[in-house]
Amino acid sequence: MVTGFSSRGPNALVPELQKPDIIATGQNIVAAWSGWDVPLEKKKHNYRFESGTSMACPHVAGVAALIKKKHPSWTPAMIRSALMTTAATLDNTDRDIVDDGVTDNSGARIATPFAAGAGHVRPQLALDPGLVYDAGPRDYVDFLCSLNYSKEELRRFAPGMSSCPRVLPGVPAGLNYPSFVVIFDNDTNVRTLTRTVTLVSGKAETYNVTYVAPKLVKVTVTPTTLEFKKPSERKSYTVEFRSLAEGNNTTTSDFGYISWENKEHLVRSPVAFQWKT
CATH class of the missing domain: 2.60.40.2310 (Immunoglobulin-like)
Structure with missing residues (x-):
């Protein structure tokens, strides 16, 4: 049974990414x-x-x-x-x-x-x-680009990135x-x-x-x-x-x-x- 205080979806920030991923034993x-x-x-x-x-x-x-x-x-x-x-x-x-x-x-x-x-x-x-x-890293860079991350924000995850190299159709749902x-x-x-x-x-x-x-x-x-x-x-x-x-x-x-x-x-x-x- 999923306990009453367990967090629920859908994902409020990125609706195209299903959350939660999984459940595990966590009560008593x-x-x-x-x-x-x-x-x-x-x-x-x-x-x-x-x-x-x-x-x-x-x-x-x-x-x-x-x-x-x-x-x-x-x-x-x-x-x-x-x-x-x-x-x-x-x-x-x-x-x-x-x-x-x-x-x-x-x-x-x-x-x-x-x-x-x-x-x-x-x-x-x-x-x-x-x-x-x-x-891999390229997949996540594409994912962040699809969320309209700025150059400065991208550099926190990929220091060598100055701009989004590509935006693939279906992303972020395509991750x-x-x-x-x-x-x-x-x-x-x-x-x-x-x-x-x-x-x-x-x-x-x-x-x-x-x-x-x-x-x-x-x-x-x-x-x-x-x-x-x-x-x-x-x-x-x-x-x-x-x-x-x-x-x-x-x-x-x-x-x-x-x-x-x-x-x-x-x-x-x-x-x-x-x-x-």
Whole structure:
């Protein structure tokens, strides 16, 4: 269950970037503490229950450290991808993760990606994700340029940059991220995004795509099969999202996912759809 005080999406600063990324255990965690705020002679124990991001964050950081130990050459983006694309959307009883932050009369509802991100971290699967979405410095420079960062602001991240070298179509939504945000507005009912995945398993593999989308969206993935012949090989695919909503439709957001699968791996990316008028 996503606890009631957990931060929620959508992303207020960059709506095209899905947040949160992932969730982890963070409530009523037995934690060691130094007792710095209590005189030694009055301290009765060395452990207590803690809740919040101060508990969830070290869980995720610890898993990331384990992945880095096994895969020393992986970039932070590859590690993030492994965490997200292998995350669980079901709890340990195989039921949907629910959202404790819902306060309406219907009780707890299924947690959407705006509450749970890609899902709950699963360390064992994250060590062997099959495919990853990588992103390097150039990708982030393009991303910052798409947000209209000034020359001075860009130099804080890329000292050698005097201006934006290029602005790619679809950015910032086109950043090679392990999730998608598709925003429809009065100007367009079609969004096309491209992603690139890298094979990180130790052998050749073939993946087929599956997806789930709301009835108001038609999804076309090209190609529908990715065949990798060797480790570290990269393949790109394009997704066209077409809104079928009428002008008087009251839907403001909905969700789905895109998944690349074979018998050994499932690489799942959440998709958030938003309609703005």
